[in-house]
Amino acid sequence: MATITNKDIIVVAPEQYRDLARKLSHEIAKKTGLNGAYWTIKQYEDNEFLVGAARYVILLGNSDENNLTKDYLPIVGVKLINRAGACFGYDGSKALVFGEGKLDQAEDFHKLLKEVMDNPKTTAAMLIFSPSVWYIIWLGLTYWLYKYFDDQAKRKKLRRSQTEVALTLFLTETFDQMAGIMKTE
Numbered sequence: 001m002a003t004i005t006n007k008d009i010i011v012v013a014p015e016q017y018r019d020l021a022r023k024l025s026h027e028i029a030k031k032t033g034l035n036g037a038y039w040t041i042k043q044y045e046d047n048e049f050l051v052g053a054a055r056y057v058i059l060l061g062n063s064d065e066n067n068l069t070k071d072y073l074p075i076v077g078v079k080l081i082n083r084a085g086a087c088f089g090y091d092g093s094k095a096l097v098f099g100e101g102k103l104d105q106a107e108d109f110h111k112l113l114k115e116v117m118d119n120p121k122t123t124a125a126m127l128i129f130s131p132s133v134w135y136i137i138w139l140g141l142t143y144w145l146y147k148y149f150d151d152q153a154k155r156k157k158l159r160r161s162q163t164e165v166a167l168t169l170f171l172t173e174t175f176d177q178m179a180g181i182m183k184t185e
Contacts, residue, residue: 009036010051012044012068013060017163021060024167027125031171032179041066055093056179058170060163062087062098069096081174084108086162088170090178097170099162101155109162116165125168 009028013021018038025036034056044051045068051057063070073080076096080089085105088097116122 008055009034009058010039010044010055011036011058011060012039012041012066014041014065016065016160017060020163020167024058024060024171027171028175028179034179041068044068056095057093058095058097060097060167062100062159065098065159069098072096081169083165083169084112084162085158086112086166086169088166088174090174093178095170095174095178097163097166099159099164099166101159101162103151103154103158105162106154106158109158109165113161113165116168122168122172125172 009025009032011021011025021038025038028034029036039047044057059066059068059072061069063073072094073096075094076089076091079091080087080096082100085100085102086109087100089095
């Protein structure tokens with residue numbers, strides 16, 4: 001196990017993911033002892049020159065929601081993992097976490113959500129990003145309720161759910177490697 005260096009974590013997110021960014025920052029700080037903070041996209045753009053490689057940056061939101069994601073997608077490139085529209089990956093100290101929100105992914109995402117909820121390790125992390133167990137159950141049921149909503153609302157809800165699952169998977173499967181807590185073999 002590698003030692004954790006004294007770096008900061010900045011979670012950059014659009015307004016609609018502010019709550020998730022704060023939860024992620026808090027959980028990472030608890031898990032690692034690193035200093036974490038939520039920044040708006042504007043705060044990051046205004047201070048980007050100060051960030052450098054000494055701080056980890058996790059960008060939430062797809063390229064329509066967070067213009068910084070579009071800039072970093074080519075950098076993360078093939079390291080981006082897409083599991084039924086729940087996307088996460090990193091390169092060096094920069095990470096991307098987002099949901100795609102494509103309606104044709106809803107059935108596969110429902111299966112992924114069930115897989116996440118059946119795994120004790122990811123269930124515990126999922127509870128961090130979802131306010132209650134009832135909400136998690138509701139996420140699974142929303143797939144069957146999509147016909148009652150217009151397409152834009154469906155995509156937005158699916159994208160939010162995919163982002164929550166992507167955060168869970170990023171925190172449980174990838175973050176330790178990114179932060180140097182666990183060496184890759």
